[in-house]
Amino acid sequence: xxxxxxxxxxxxxxxxxxxxxxxxxxxxxxxxxxxxxxxxxxxxxxxxxxxxxxxxxxxxxxxxxxxxxxxxxxxxxxxxxxxxxxxxxxxxxxxxxxxxxxxxxxxxxxxxxxxxxxxxxxxxxxxxxxxxxxxxxxxxxxxxxxxxxxxxxxxxxxxxxxxxxxxxxxxxxxxxxxxxxxxxxxxxxxxxxxxxxxxxxxxxxxxxxxxxxxxxxxxxxxxxxxxxxxxxxxxxxxxxxxxxxxxxxxxxxxxxxxxxxxxxxxxxxxxxxxxxxxxxxxxxxxxxxxxxxxxxxxxxxxxxxxxxxxxxxxxxxxxxxxxxxxxxxxxxx
Ligand code: UT7
Numbered sequence: 001x002x003x004x005x006x007x008x009x010x011x012x013x014x015x016x017x018x019x020x021x022x023x024x025x026x027x028x029x030x031x032x033x034x035x036x037x038x039x040x041x042x043x044x045x046x047x048x049x050x051x052x053x054x055x056x057x058x059x060x061x062x063x064x065x066x067x068x069x070x071x072x073x074x075x076x077x078x079x080x081x082x083x084x085x086x087x088x089x090x091x092x093x094x095x096x097x098x099x100x101x102x103x104x105x106x107x108x109x110x111x112x113x114x115x116x117x118x119x120x121x122x123x124x125x126x127x128x129x130x131x132x133x134x135x136x137x138x139x140x141x142x143x144x145x146x147x148x149x150x151x152x153x154x155x156x157x158x159x160x161x162x163x164x165x166x167x168x169x170x171x172x173x174x175x176x177x178x179x180x181x182x183x184x185x186x187x188x189x190x191x192x193x194x195x196x197x198x199x200x201x202x203x204x205x206x207x208x209x210x211x212x213x214x215x216x217x218x219x220x221x222x223x224x225x226x227x228x229x230x231x232x233x234x235x236x237x238x239x240x241x242x243x244x245x246x247x248x249x250x251x252x253x254x255x256x257x258x259x260x261x262x263x264x265x266x267x268x269x270x271x272x273x274x275x276x277x278x279x280x281x282x283x284x285x286x287x288x289x290x291x292x293x294x295x296x297x298x299x300x301x302x303x304x305x306x307x308x309x310x311x312x313x314x315x316x317x318x319x320x321x322x323x324x325x326x327x328x329x330x331x332x333x
Contacts, residue, residue: 014137015180015324017079020072021290022065023054023171023277030166037162044166049253053169053278055154061095062172066150067108069172069286073146074109076293077176084111084176085142088132089118090125090282092203092311093152101150111146123249123310125149125282126173127189127318130306133177134186148174149282158209167251168210169278173286183301183324187236190228193314194220201311221255224315226262229307232317238303240264245297245322249308250274250284259307269297281310298322 029052030041044050056062066089074081087106094101100118121128126149133145150172157168177186197220200213225248233240246265248256250273260270273288280287285306292298300323307317 011138012140012179013183013185013324014134014177015183015185016175016320016322017178017325018073018075018077018176019174019286019290019293020069020074020076021171021173021287022068022072024056024060024065026055026057028053028055033166037165039162039166047252047254048167049272049274050166050278051275054171056152056170062091062093062150062152062170063095063101063104063108065170066101066105066148066172066174069150069174070105070109070146070148072290073174073176077178079144079176079178081110082112083144084114084146086115086117086133086136086145087111088129088145088147090121090129090147090149091118091151092120092122092125092281093155094118105148114146121282121314121316122312123251123281123284124191124308124314124316126285127306127308127316128191130175130177130186130318130320131189137177137179143178145177146174147177147286148172149284149286151281151283153210153279153281156203156208156210163214164210164212167279169280171277171280171283171287173283173288173290175286175289178325180325184303184321185324187319188232189316189318190231190235191316192224192228193312195312197313198311201313218252218255220313221251221309222258222262224313225249225255225259225307225309225317228315228317229259229263229305232307232319233305236319238319242303243269243305244302245269245271245292245304247271247285247288247292247304247306249310250277250288251279300324
């Protein structure tokens with residue numbers, strides 16, 4: 001059962017305790033696409049930075065992949081699935097229109113008393129989920145919240161359209177959020193939207209296929225993510241130099257590069273995970289966080305800035321001190 005609201009005392013500091021990732025086994029390289037589309041490895045790499053992506057097989061479900069990512073995050077946190085109070089799954093591509101993905105994922109990981117909820121904020125879904133998780137922990141209404149970004153974009157991609165077929169991939173990433181012992185934890189977020197440009201990036205309900213006015217989306221993505229990142233740094237009283245690692249939504253390496261340059265963040269502190277995943281919408285940021293930890297870019301206490309932009313248009317940015325549940329002793333040992 002979920003904890004009841006705290007009546008008083010010090011508010012818990014919400015913190016990312018663990019991270020996990022999972023991708024389908026089917027690897028689609030640029031060479032695979034070149035074999036059936038009028039494109040080239042050179043074009044894809046130069047214009048997007050993407051070298052490969054994963055696609056679900058007909059027999060696979062997104063719930064399986066999402067559950068694997070969640071289990072990975074729980075193990076990384078050293079916690080148990082049975083103690084998860086809420087599971088928030090951000091996705092635009094659940095296995096079915098209804099039910100959502102969260103109940104199937106919770107059942108698979110063994111979280112029998114979790115509240116289960118899907119959210120759709122396109123590429124920003126994970127950051128919305130992270131903000132909600134932080135609020136639940138901070139208020140004392142929960143002590144363990146899983147946030148998962150999971151997508152099967154291959155199911156809504158027009159595989160005959162070279163302008164979009166090369167861009168999207170499938171996968172899932174997750175973080176476990178709980179109370180931290182000390183430190184900054186998960187800071188405040190900023191959010192924004194512009195519905196007047198909804199027709200530049202969308203998929204209709206019937207026979208859904210992602211349609212995108214690429215250049216227009218590109219320009220707005222750079223502008224909005226730069227602005228949102230600047231706002232979130234200011235809101236948290238942090239300078240760009242203090243950021244240890246920067247994860248922007250992994251849609252295109254050129255976009256990530258332009259935003260990092262505008263912020264003055266050197267590229268060695270920036271995730272370019274899009275190379276291996278392509279654009280996985282809500283899964284892109286947690287997949288990049290998992291890769292960053294694996295590659296040694298994130299240590300307990302590292303300050304991570306995250307920013308996303310996608311269909312809506314919707315944008316979001318947040319700041320978190322990585323695994324800030326560690327004590328000074330643990331951290332320095
Ligand atoms: O997740 C939500 C956020 N999404 C994004 O942020 C994506 C934003 N947009 C982009 O990343 C880029 O606009 C794209 C990667 C989609 C496209 O790159 P671009 O540099 O803007 O290319 P373009 O659309 O202007 O196309 C340039 C040329 C065109 O040919 P012409 O008209 O110059 O002869 C296209 O037909 O490249 C052609 N083209 C391709 N050529 C080879 C488009 N797709 C391909 C392809 N292979 N796959």
